[in-house]
Amino acid sequence: MSNPTQDINGTRASTSSPVAMDARHVLHPWADLRTLGRAESLLVSQATGVEVVDSEGRRYLDAIGGMWCVTVGYGRHELIEAMTEQARRMPYYTPFGDVGSEPAARLAATLAELAPGDLNRVHFTTGGSTAVESAVRIAHYYFASQGRPEKHHVLSLENAYHGSTYLAASLCGKSADRTDFRYETDWIHHLDCPVYDPDVSTVTAAQRLDQLITGMESAIRRIGPERIACFIAEPVLASGGVLVPPPGYHQAARELCRRHDILYISDEVVCGFGRLGHFFAAEARFGIVPDMLVTAKGLTSGYQPLGAVLVADHVADTLTRSADPAKPVFSNGFTYSGHPVACATALANIEVMRRDDICGHVRDVGPYFVRRLRELRSSPIVAAVRGDHLMACVECQVPGEDGPTDRNQALARWVDQYCETSGLLVRPYENLCIMSPPLVVTRGEIDRIVAIMAESLARAEHDLNTGDLS
Known part of the structure; x- marks a missing residue:
């Protein structure tokens, strides 16, 4: 959010006001550090x-x-009542190991029903960044458990945004987001941004598609398909500037991934849950069924923090078959994975979306x-x-x-x-x-x-x- 200037919005607030407290004590995400302590949020x-x-x-x-x-929208009593009732009944219990909660189980079954293809296994996280990170870690585990640990490189896209954990931020492809933090660069590769804007493009959509897929094929050959674990892409690149790919891009990229045994991760943190007119956009809008699909944000309509990775059965079954007997634990997850109040809220959100x-x-x-x-x-x-x-x-x-x-x-x-x-x-x-x-x-x-x-x-x-x- 921009910081209104004095000539537009008046005088500075009292030092005891919430605005002043915010200026003194809060470090906002993506804050301009030059104005820290002076800006009025x-x-x-x-x-x-x-x-x-x-x-x-x-x-x-x-x-x-x-x-x-x-x-x-804000103030939906159905979601508020679901949050309240679940908190009253049971606000929290651990999701680790063979323990869980009824709301998480019901939500997982509902997401599997809404999702395309065989995306029937759900790994809950705390938001979009942790869901993206978990999806890539699942891809790494998937190949390492099969005795192919060298197959760990990741393909992402220029101008992509995938979150702000260490790994998720490393997947992001906007140069402006690269500041003085550390980023993984050895095994993450950014392909050409797949934007096609017919208003300004000097080539046809078909020509642009050919450029993009030829470039992706070249990158796969250069890196070596035997070293690449997964490709992650937003259906429409959201924070990069709402960048829409040429028709057929995701289908062609999905086919390349299938041909080279590369897992396809669809990041629908923004595009899912109705933003493009469907609960999930991958198949309904872009004609693909990914190996994993990441969701968050609209999953609870923002009323509670929650994220999820939807994992295809063929991936989950391989994790089970290939697990090391000496260390068979799936060691990824969070204290608040599948939080009961958040899951109850998501269920109420889905009910409202369906009803209305x-x-x-x-x-x-x-x-x-x-x-x-x-x-x-x-x-x-x-x-x-x-x-x-x-x-x-x-x-x-x-x-x-x-x-x-x-x-x-x-x-x-x-x-x-x-x-x-x-x-x-x-x-x-x-x-x-x-x-x-x-x-x-x-x-x-x-x-x-x-x-x-x-x-x-x-x-x-x-x-x-x-x-x-x-």
């Missing part, structure tokens, strides 16, 4: 439907759904959302508008400057700040304004999002033309 204190209210009582339409995750046909609603309003946003391409400071159903990105650009230059990023920050002062929250990242509203958003609310974005772009363009951009 927007503190959200209430939320209902698709709107949130800050600590000063100002109301905003939340066009980022919390963080891609508040799918059925949330996925059908997304298939109805999603194309309208993208179509309306594409009207913003007429602005001279919009380089591109990309989207797929209820995930979209407006890329800001100073005319003549490509990519996340300093001025392009400053321009996007001003667009974000003007949206905020007009009652709209978008997610600023580099020179991108990313949007993923709750899946219950209406056409009227979509019109409001587009109107505020258009006004904010016009104001930022005026600042650019008058030399006030900083």
Whole structure:
């Protein structure tokens, strides 16, 4: 979230206010360290439907759904009651070994029912990052238990985002995310970003697909298929800028993986649970059944932290058959894996989604959302508008400057700040304004999002033309 400036939002808060406490004591994810202790964060204190209210009582339409995750909207009593009832009955018990909980068992069976193919085994985690990490570790275990420990290299994608544990962050392919932390580089390889934007591309979709698959084949030959354990990909690259691949990309990549005995991991932390109009997008939208599928975020609609790896039976059965008799323990998991309250919340979330046909609603309003946003391409400071159903990105650009230059990023920050002062929250990242509203958003609310974005772009363009951009 951007930090409103004084000339836009008024004077600084009292040192005893929650805003001041936040500035003094909280280290936010992805915080700008140059402003640590001085920046005034927007503190959200209430939320209902698709709107949130800050600590000063100002109301905003939340066009980022919390963080891609508040799918059925805020204040759903069904989820709140499920959380409360489960906490009252039993808030927690260990998931380790041969102990578990009824909500986790019911949720695992429900996820297997919703998932494509033979993705029938569920390993619960605490969120998307730990689910991604667990999926790659399962791939490593899968081959090592068969006597092939050298088959441990991982293929990821440029501009991908997979989380912020050590391993998940190493899988991420955005250069801007690589700071002074440590990252694994010896056995993680990033393939060319599979984006295809017909508005700006100089080649056809078929030509782009051929380029991408030829490049992937070349990388597999260079590394050696006997050394590669898995390939991980988001159906649509979310935090990278809502980057949509050319038609047929995932099918072609899946076939390459199958041919070379490489496990295919579909990271649906963002794209799953209705964001693209289906509970899971891999088969319904992209025609593939992966070996593993990762989910989180919309799994509980953000009401509780929870992640999961859905593992195909042929993978899980191999783990069982190949386990070392001297050390047969699957030594991966977390204290809060399959947390009973989180699993009960996920079950209630799925029930609401089914009852209200949330996925059908997304298939109805999603194309309208993208179509309306594409009207913003007429602005001279919009380089591109990309989207797929209820995930979209407006890329800001100073005319003549490509990519996340300093001025392009400053321009996007001003667009974000003007949206905020007009009652709209978008997610600023580099020179991108990313949007993923709750899946219950209406056409009227979509019109409001587009109107505020258009006004904010016009104001930022005026600042650019008058030399006030900083």
